[in-house]
Amino acid sequence: MNEPAQPYVADYEMCIPLRTTDFDRFTELKPSAVLQLFQEAATRQAEEMGIGFGKMFDKGVLWAVIRTRYDVLEQPRLYDEILVRTWPHDPSKFSFLRDYTIKDSNGNLLVKGTSEWVLMSREDRSFVSLLSVYNDNPVYLEDRNYSKKPRKLRNFDHEGLEPCVICPPYSTVDLNGHVNNANYADLLLDAISPHEGHSVKSFQIDYRREVHEGEPLHIYTCKTEDGLEAKGLDAEGNVMFAAHIEV
Numbered sequence: 001m002n003e004p005a006q007p008y009v010a011d012y013e014m015c016i017p018l019r020t021t022d023f024d025r026f027t028e029l030k031p032s033a034v035l036q037l038f039q040e041a042a043t044r045q046a047e048e049m050g051i052g053f054g055k056m057f058d059k060g061v062l063w064a065v066i067r068t069r070y071d072v073l074e075q076p077r078l079y080d081e082i083l084v085r086t087w088p089h090d091p092s093k094f095s096f097l098r099d100y101t102i103k104d105s106n107g108n109l110l111v112k113g114t115s116e117w118v119l120m121s122r123e124d125r126s127f128v129s130l131l132s133v134y135n136d137n138p139v140y141l142e143d144r145n146y147s148k149k150p151r152k153l154r155n156f157d158h159e160g161l162e163p164c165v166i167c168p169p170y171s172t173v174d175l176n177g178h179v180n181n182a183n184y185a186d187l188l189l190d191a192i193s194p195h196e197g198h199s200v201k202s203f204q205i206d207y208r209r210e211v212h213e214g215e216p217l218h219i220y221t222c223k224t225e226d227g228l229e230a231k232g233l234d235a236e237g238n239v240m241f242a243a244h245i246e247v
Helices: 031-049 053-058 181-192
Strands: 012-017 061-072 081-088 095-104 109-121 164-166 202-207 217-223 227-233 239-246
Touching (some): 012 031, 031 095, 031 109, 031 181, 031 202, 164 181, 181 202, 181 217, 181 227, 181 239
Antiparallel strands (some): 061 202, 081 095, 095 109, 164 217, 202 239, 217 227, 227 239
């Protein structure tokens, strides 16, 4: 008889150098770079936990992030060696939150964030309970970057606004066959075309529906007191994603 799995602390940290491609023309860290760092840390830890892409693929399910929010406390510098840490929280039936920090080599906090993940059936994209495919026994940390999980972003009236229409290319698609979560941020910034001094203080993106290669996105933006709101619609008018950027 197999011995029951020993409890372990679900906490992961990786050290990685920032690259020139992680920054925009104004040497500001790209939102897509932050999302990629979060994703890389989460993916590596999932592999260690035995719930990585291959294991989930064999079970007929896939991971999908439905919401990510982060706040920049201090901008990192080009070529900084950074420490990216992530830890998941105790899952509910269909989702769980995962927190992140990015620190410099001296331990100074640069970025904090959180994301909400779900498991979906590879066949029909319906939600699948994590507990139905994962029975390990990790110890989840109580530390949280935010006292409450981010709220769903509200819709806004786009009547009279001119959209930027973008067709996601082949290079935006990931192993799951849809546009990768980090690449939404690049598409959004392409639509905005920020000017110098746009420094992002806070960023949230909600993923409502899967976006696929070559399917036109009509991206609308609306200025707010602290930044802007944005959303991407498909040809039928369905909201595919929503975002809020504080600058």
